[in-house]
Amino acid sequence: MGKINLTALRVRQTALNQFASGKTSKLPQWVGVVGEIPPAETLIRTRPPQHELVQQRLKTVPGSSKPQVVFQVQEKRRKPKKPSRLFQPVELKYEEDQLRTQFFRDHPWELARPRVLLESTGKDFEHYDWSRIQQPGKRLDGESVVQRQLWLLNNVPDMTKSAAYDIARREFYRLRLKEDIQRRVAAEEAAAYGAEFGPSYLDIGMKMENEQYDKWVAWARETSLVQDQRKSALSGAPDLGDTTESSGVEAEEGEAVTL
């Protein structure tokens, strides 16, 4: 235990040695294949790819009329890496991450919408052009806002993050409103042509509430009746006490029903 087992990587050497020493009378057919296509170096450590956060911006320079593309690389930290962490993989960072966090912090319910995670070919990005927020084959969601904002930051001269956020958000809100209107009109149209959508959630809630009230009324009637009988049984003079008691219960019941 603990040591590296190199048996699997040295199959060819072992086969050749076994043949040379006479343990096997014949070389296996694959010896040539493994010799031609040697196994990859698995155990040699290499420096993992170092990822840096790069930002692309378009800036107007005082001297020239055309805006220039500027790349900003995130500052390296002053404290050097610990030697033990030299070969560890590095965190992947992209500019969108920040934008995404901001958007979903401001719109947490966007996360509750259903999303398609499946990629059919992995080439969906080829059909997207983020100079506009709506994309063919992609549902409008928070990711659209993030990508649109990123495109604005990368391609519009002197764009700030908040301005890009406002632009992308405004477009998003407008389209969402449009979707709402479309949905409402479609529902109205369908209803006009005879579609029935069943009771709404509000109606169902009201119905359930009414059922509970009716139950309560029945229960109140029953208990008042029982109390009546008990009182009449206990009281010595039934004709005197009964009239007052029963009228009291009647009043109570009337109240209960009106409630």
Place this chain on the structure above:
Amino acid sequence: MIIRKLCMRQSRQLLALSRRAPISSRFQSTLPESPVETLQTPIRDEISRSENPLFEMVQAQSEASTPAQQEFTSDEPQRSNFKKLGTSVKSSYDPENVIRNPPKPSQISLEMLLAAGTHLGHSTSRWNPQNSRYIFGIREGVHIISLDVTAAHLRRAAKVVEEVAARGGLILFAGTRKGQKRAIVQAASLAKGYHIFERWIPGSLTNGEQILGHCETKVVNALDEELPDFKSDLADRPSLKPDLVICLNPLENVVLLHECGLNNVPTIGVIDTDADPTRVTYPIPSNDDSLRATCLIAGILGRAGEAGQLRRLKMAQEGRTSYTPITAQELRLDPFTGLATGADGQKK
């Protein structure tokens, strides 16, 4: 008995049914009068029903001439015109496609691997540092496997499978996780290899005579035609060993890989970030938990084996072999005494 009268009874019910007008007519501004007439038709039928019991069956077929149905048929051209409108989905994702029609090794692309999710590793805390070569970075606490490394290793493994198949080697596909069965069987059938989708019985290689001794073996010539004359000579032979083992889940099949090491058999394995890459000869760094990813890898290797087998058979038809065939004398040789009798034939 029920079936015989079904038509009659059902048609009677259908006739008695007051049908709604078809939807197409309800899009018009004025409602058609047809529902009223359809209500009247059953009454007319009831009069004639007593005269002829078969009348309903005949009537039911010719009943397509109610005004509503006439309208329905008259709207047919308009409806077929409208069918051209709207969208038609051309290329949709079919999960079966990767099993039924796996891609060739030459078709491997990073997009395909990305879509299959081969880049997703395990949580960073579960990593095996020997895999640091294959890891691209960390994302949301998960190691991301480098897609180009996966593609390179997959191509290399496919090449090995193809060459071994071209030299007539026995290839064993092993994938014992739930759901890998069909992909494994399909890959093995493409590569004319063998498959395991249930548990690997420990000792199948090291103690093969006990475990696989009863299994059938056959002698074939270079064109894969069986030579039944040699059946009797196989009785004393030890059980066959694979020339290449492909394992889709090395984590669960440690025993298999250990036995391959003891018997000096090269192996190909799908290595996730928590697996040990030294267990196999040719690691393919990839996600081994996603069925789509493992099915894709198995399919690609199966296709590679198919190409190798085709090459071998083509060469055999031309009378050449890329391997040194076993002679009939060697085959007739008794493993213990070394007595021999002469006859022609080849074993691959």
